[in-house]
Amino acid sequence: MPGVPILMYHSVRADPPPETAGLSVDPGMFAEQLAVLRDRGFTPVPLSGLAGLHAAPGSGPYADAPKPICITFDDGYADFHAEALPVLESFGFPATVFVTTGWLDDAGPDAAGRPLDAMLSWAHVKEIVAHGIEVGAHSHSHPQLDQLPDGALHDELTRSRLLLEDRLQQQVATMAYPYGYSSARVRRAVARAGYASAYVVANDIAQVRSGYAIPRLTVQRSTSLDLFGKIAEGGHGFFREKALTKGYALVRRSRYLYRKTMHHG
């Protein structure tokens, strides 16, 4: 079986604030992108289905799925509930949301870090799970994990997982690295913290479907429908072009600088 593309979105909204503007996708464009997937014969599968394919190739509900692809969202923006979920449901497509627990709208005493836009509430998170959306962790306060000493790193990884498991009453075995980035030390800590798999941003197609550095493909506001089709199809050696990875590094840096400016770095 060839590699499975995993798409990475952030927010889906018409008028994003400057902090998320580059990574936010217009709702109309999002619907057009899902139509591209449908029209080109893709089968969006949940990340858990991908793990199942890895554990037992050729078996399970997605063994014969034509052109499997996964759809993921980072951070947990409120617009996932308001904008993305209705569109996903109209297509019958599954998705995974990686939630930054300390950023949630009603995180209360657990609030940590500085959210970049309006975030989901716990009630929203429970509701999207009831609608079949899978939830993974995305750290607790969205730090650059590789910059943390071991103790703080372990806290970030376990606190987010335990909060999600406690509130949702289900196991949370996957996480995505804030800024899509990890080091070998961070990946070891993720394994120790009880995660079964973790997702990075590498703008490559996942050839392996398990582990702690499973690549994902960035969809940005500037991504044209034509480019989106190429990303999904993975043709033309597109993913190894440096431009996209470089682009994400710029976003990462500007977000970091922004956070530093706001004294939240």
Ligand SMILES: [Zn+2]
């Ligand atoms: Zn993030």
